[in-house]
Amino acid sequence: MTATSFRYHLPKKAIKSDCPDCGPKHRKTLSRYIDSLTGEPLPDIYGRCDRESNCGYHLNPYHKGPSGLSYHDEMKNRERQEPIPKDWFRTAARQKHNGETKQRIITNLIRLQHATPEQAERVANFLFDGPVASSSGPTPPAGPTPVFTIPDELLKQSLGHYERNQFAILLRRHFGTNVADDLLKRFNIGTSGRWPGACVFWYIDEQNRIRGGQIKLFDEFFHTVKYVIRNGEKRSRTSWVHSAYARRLDQQQTPYPAWLTAYLDEQNDVQKSPCLFGLPQLATAPIDKPVAIVEAPKTAVISTPYFPDFIWMAVGALSYLNADRMAPLRGRRIELFPDLSKDRSAFDRWNRIAGELLGHGFQITVSTYLEDNATQDEKAAGLDLADFLLEQWEGYPPDWEE
CATH class of the missing domain: 1.10.10 (Arc Repressor Mutant, subunit A)
Incomplete structure (x- = not known):
């Protein structure tokens, strides 16, 4: 079998980049592997260093890693799962x-x-x-569950209007206009009319599909606004774009559009946030830049200016951390920052899942920063990284009821 019969191979005209082992002293010594079907180079860790006698670095995309899978195996598995x-x-x-x-x-x-x-x-x-196609075109074979999304127009309509967006106002007050506006653009933060001052955290997947939009209303200290219902139970000003849109159409006695009918159909098993928050950042981020994962979108946004060496993302809820949501991060270094909890249960849960993800080939660690530095009261209150960062803000009062 010739070298070119493999899907991934080293081309005759080498594509060069820096070798991971040689460092800055020897530039452009790594010959990159390419995908013969697309002509595109693989991530820059896959290649062979020209300095064979002095360096000897060579990572083949068919070499099986600690997980037992090679890059070739992982790409095959991922492509089979995509709708x-x-x-x-x-x-x-x-x-x-x-x-x-x-x-x-x-x-x-x-x-x-x-x-x-x-x-x-x-x-x-x-x-x-397969079978002969009908006149209207073939019906695809049974496969993964169809993906139901929110139209791009709704996202575009929500962008801007930041003068009446409490989250945007707080970001500008805390970080200044330039940094705040960069964050609003980076994370596609929207403005919602559900409540005066509410924002939208859009969940956009690795294929740039809008999978959901969480609506939040914050008070003047980045805390979610609470209200009390008749029986004395506290609830937060939190909703979802599809729910708010349906509510408005109901008030107007207007029929639902097709996308909303499908999105709300329980038989379709639509999840409100089936992907990580902040995934569009991967399109421009270097492959060697590590990813930091927190629970809440607010925390990912606030942490970004403090720790710019990470790509900050959020899973949306403690229980949402799993291999499916993390799949787009394969090949990157990942660090988890779980929220605090009185009995350390949040940390232990993410630490256990991290161990499982390691077995699936993820490069993942769990930060102990909060556990090592928090007081017992802070742990009992379930504070997160954003709470610690915001304590540096003059006039910011701790409110551990959130």
């Missing part, structure tokens, strides 16, 4: 009808639809090897 849009089958069917070859259809899907090679091959195999 395939129905439009790709219809487009490919038209191309087949017009006489395009199987390989040409695969190439078109990769180039024009940004499909992964595995996805493109699955579409082409279904068309050429």
Whole structure:
């Protein structure tokens, strides 16, 4: 078998970058592996150093790591799990009808639809090897649960209006306008009309699909506003974009659009935040920049200017930390910052899950900073990293009832 018959190989015309082991003294000594189906280089840890006698660095994408899987294995597994849009089958069917070859259809899907090679091959195999397509186009085979999303227009409409967004006002007051506006743009923070002053934390996945939007109303100290219902129970001013939108349409006696009907259908098992908050940052972040994970979106936003060496993201809730949500972070160094708890249960839970993720090939550690520095009262109150950072803000009162 020749070298070029492998999907990943070192091309004759080398693509160069810095070797991880040589350091800054020897620049551009690493020959990168490329994906033969796309022509794109692999992450810059996969390559062979030209200084074979002095360095000898060589990481092959077929080499199995501590998890027992190679880069090749992980890409295959990830591509098999990604859903395939129905439009790709219809487009490919038209191309087949017009006489395009199987390989040409695969190439078109990769180039024009940004499909992964595995996805493109699955579409082409279904068309050429599966049942005959109907006149309306083929029905894709059973696969992952369809993804239900919120239209881009709603996100775009929410961006801006920061003069009436309490979270934006607080960021500008605490960090200054330039830093605050960078954070608002970086995290796609929106403004909601659900309550005067409310903001929206948009959950956007690695494919830039809008999976959910959490609405929050904060008081003047970054605490979620609480209210008391008739039986004396405290509730927070927290909602979701799809719920608020449905509520407004109900008040206007207006029919739901198709996307909202599908999103609200319990049979579709739609989750409000099935991905990490802050994923769009990966599009421009260096591959060697580590990721820090916290529970709340607010904490991820506030921590970013304090610790810019991390890419800050949030899972949304203590129980949401799992391999599915963390999948886009494979290949990156990850550090978890669990909230405090009276009995250390939050830390122990994330520490246990981190051990499981290590077994699946994730590079992950758990920070003990809060556990090592918090008082018993702070632990009992369940404070998080943002609370510790904001204590430095003059006039910021601790309110451990949140």
